Amino acid sequence: MTDAMPASACRLLSRAECALWLQTHNQYLILCHAHPDGDTLGAGMGLRNLLRVMGKTAHLVCASPIPERLAFLTEERTQCTPEQLPAGFEWETVVTVDVASVPLLGDYAERFGGAVHLAIDHHGTNTLFAEAACVDGTLSACTELICNLGEEIFGWNDTDRLMPPEIAVPLYAGLLTDSGSFQYGAVTPRTHRRAAAMLASVQNAGLSHARIAERLWGSRPLPQVMAAKAAYEDLRFFCGGRVSLVTFTPKTMETYHLTDEDIDDVINLIRGIAGVRAAVHLKPRGEGVYKLSLRCAEGFNVARVAARFGGGGHACAAGCTIEGDAASAEAAIISALEEALAEESSGEACN
Ligand SMILES: [Mn+2]
Secondary structure (H helix, E strand, O other): OOOOOOHHHOEEOOHHHHHHHHHHOOOEEEEOOOOOOHHHHHHHHHHHHHHHHOOOOEEEEOOOOOOHHHHHHHOOOOOOOHHHOOOOOOOOEEEEEOOOOHHHHHHHHHHHHHHOOEEEEOOOOOOOOOOEEEEOOOOOOHHHHHHHHHHHHHOOOOOOOOOOHHHHHHHHHHHHHHOOOOOOOOOOHHHHHHHHHHHHHHHHOOOOHHHHHHHHHOOOOHHHHHHHHHHHHHOEEEOOOOEEEEEOOHHHHHHOOOOHHHHOOHHHHHHOOOOOOEEEEEEEOOOOEEEEEEEEOOOOOHHHHHHOOOOEEEOOEEEEEEEOOHHHHHHHHHHHHHHHHHHHOOOOOOO
């Protein structure tokens, strides 16, 4: 299913209006994006707990299983489905977090896509599929936006009015995830001020930054290591070494017994290579379809390249899908990147 409403039907809310909106609704169902990352789960749990502090009823669902390393964010649950919701709970208000467009809801796109009341997001490319939206494309993470809402409603800060730790922990985990541990371009002094408010609460509860980072990255599952091995075996360069590329074919997935989740991190392995401006990673998504992840160095824009294939994302982290076999999908993305790089270097030949 596609967007049920024209973009003009979506009411854009400021942070203050969104805070008021949350106060005037109840019986919340919060939707994360499929193949969840730390940000969508952190924002979802942070919002769920914020709403509960406000005296509301709120539950979280996600179309995909929760990766093991993120299960601590969902209170050690590996599934969050509508079927698991408490008996008698009937949702009235559907809110998405960190979801830029309906297809990202995965298997829940059809069921909920046309019935979202509010989208809270930090993707400037949000398609405004909901009735109302609070979108700030300048933020590093969606959890920053939830932090802002908590500040708006309760006046939480980093000194004498700390947010509860059950809100701070998921928010901080999401911020660490989506800012690349404060490495990426969207990190600002304000990001660090919000991080300070989260961390003050975390420490006050006897927890630590290191503990959260350890939960997120401290122990790499073996399949992820095998995925890295497979990736390095396939690693290829184009455009004079300015583009790095890895493709996982269905056969590679089978040979190494890999799941989608196992190979998610591969893009980060191939982006930080000397001379590489843009990295692209292809993985099979059903019969004859490849899902592409794109990353780039500051100053280049892979979201624009992804948009040519109907995708989107952030300037330095984007994605799209291309139909066809691996060779034709590779050829299509390389040629698009080649053009974009040539434009960037004002006509310099790319070979
Ligand atoms: Mn995010």
